[in-house]
Amino acid sequence: MAPARWTLATCLVLLLLLPFAPGPARAATPTPAKSPSSSSSAVFQLQGDVYPTGHYYVTMNIGDPAKPYFLDVDTGSDLTWLQCDAPCQSCNKVPHQLYKPTKTKLVPCAASACATLHGAQSPSKKCAVPQQCDYQIKYTDSASSLGVLVADNFMLNLRNSSSIRASLTFGCGYDQQVGKNGVAQAATDGLLGLGKGSISLVSQLNQQGITKNVIGHCLSTNGGGFLFFGDDVIPTSLATWVPMVRSTSGNYYSPGSGTLYFDRLSLGVKSMEVVFDSGSTYTYFAAQPYQATISALKAGLSKSLTQVSDPSLPLCWKGQKVFKSVSDVKKDFKSLFLSFGKNSFMAIPPENYLIVTKYGNVCLGILDGSAAKLNFSVIGDITMQDQIIIYDNERGQLGWIRGSCSRSTKPTMPFHDHFSDLNH
Incomplete structure (x- = not known):
């Protein structure tokens, strides 16, 4: 996948006919469901950035014994997947x-997990290999992941x-295929x-009664940030809330x-129409x-800025001097605002839509969705920076603060110990 990745628009799950090398399996014993405790939330440190990394990722400890793996955080996709040696046919x-x-x-x-994964896409198809559940996910940039479903332990603090x-x-x-950007x-x-689907991790x-069905992330403009599962991590009274609606797409x-x-x-x-997707580096x-x-x-641009070609993004400008950060140039740009309903606004200041490249140019991190064959708009990582974005599936609402x-977080420390100056 490329740094300017796009993983939301077409997520297609297909039933495949490829036998899996390890052979037949025993069905796992299901964990009884119970009501999640309001205090059973988990907080994870994030790594990565919008530029030059192009994504934010979290360390998850998986297996028995548990081993660390870096996973790209994507609220625009339901299925979590790891590249694996099954054996590997094509891995990055x-x-x-x-x-x-x-x-x-x-x-x-x-x-039931297999039925859930395939249900809407191929309800009439039957499994060619009963011992396994095959999948293929295709993304809009032509990247894909092909494999089988497995169940294994995740260690959570x-x-x-x-x-x-x-x-x-x-x-x-x-079998992973790189997208059209070729990176x-x-x-x-x-x-x-x-994502919102029942196969998603949260x-x-x-369903197992471990956490509430609430996700949140805070992506730092300086790189890193944090991700959380559960509803007791953030002070909800500080958030701007809007109802979560059914996307037409x-x-x-x-x-x-x-x-x-x-x-x-x-x-x-x-x-x-707007969707929120942490799997998209830029906004569309x-x-x-x-x-x-x-x-x-x-x-509204100053005459001191001249449009220039830069391989990083389609629309860029150079100044009289090389730019070192967005703070060097943000005075020349105005803020954007998105209004939802009567009283809900999301401010998009210059630092939430501009990047400074390694060439010292400033570039627009808002892209043309029609070029990606989208008929809706996407709020990506660049616009989510230095905002806590909350996806509250319990109450059917989205919020932001x-x-x-940039501050480090620890799983056991109260939110206000780290963010007492929030919104100031």
């Missing part, structure tokens, strides 16, 4: 030794000072699917239609809002 270079499954870890075709071993279902990917995602071992934790996290403003003035374009606007944004930006995400 990864930071850790490939995950190696055993026969007992295979999820059989008759399992909870904020109530306890540790838990949860048996969770995920993909064992033995392998070498910094990660796989992908952490945190949905499984909720798929089962994605959407606050509905948003109206775009530039410097608090209407751009004169109709409202656009639908065709009309994108063109209106470009026109407004260019009209502006504040620094």
Whole structure:
């Protein structure tokens, strides 16, 4: 996958006919469901950045004995998967030794998790290999992961000072294809699917009574940040909340239609459907809002900025001196605003839509969604920076709180010990 990756728009699960090398498996004993405790939340440190890494990732300890793996955090996909030695047919270079499954870890075709994964896409198909559940996920940039479902232990440290071993279902990917941008995602071992579907990791934790079905992340402009599962990590009274609506384009996290403003003035374009996706490095606007944004930006730019070609992004400018950070140039750009309903606004200041490249140019991190064949708009990592974004599946709402995400967090420490100056 490329740094300017796009993993949301078309996530297709297919039933395949490839036999899995380890052979038949025993079905795992299900964990009884119970009501999650409000205090059983988990907090994880994040690594990565928008530029030049192109993604944020978390360390998950998986297996028995548990081994660390880096997973790309993606709220736009449901299925978590690891590149694995099953054996591997086509794998990218990864930071850790490939995950190696055993026969007992295979999820059989008759399992409910397999039915959930395939249900909407291929309800009439039957399994060619009953002992396994095959999958293939294709992404809009033509990247893909092909493999089988397995169930293995995830070790989680909870904020109530306890540790838990949860048996969770995920993909064992033995054939990965790089997207059309042609850059392998070498910094990660796989992908952490945190979408709305019941196969997503946080949905499984909720079904087992471990955490509430609430996800949040805070991505720092300085790199890193944190991810959390559960509903007692953030002070909800500080958040701007909007109802989570059903996306017309798929089962994605959407606050509905948003109206775009530039410097608090209407751009004169109709409202656009918006989705939140941490699996997208950059933000994508639908065709009309994108063109209106470009026109407004260019009209207000200083004459000291000259448009320049830069391989990093499509639209870039150079100054009289080389830029070292966005703070060097943000005075020349105005803030954007998205309005949801009557009283819910998301501010998008210059630092939430600009990057400075290694060539010393400033580039626009808002891209043309129509070029990616999207008919809706996407809030990606660049716009989520230094905001806590909350995906509350319990109450059916999305929220955000502006504040620094640079501070380190520990699973057992109260939120306000780290963020007492939030919103100041």
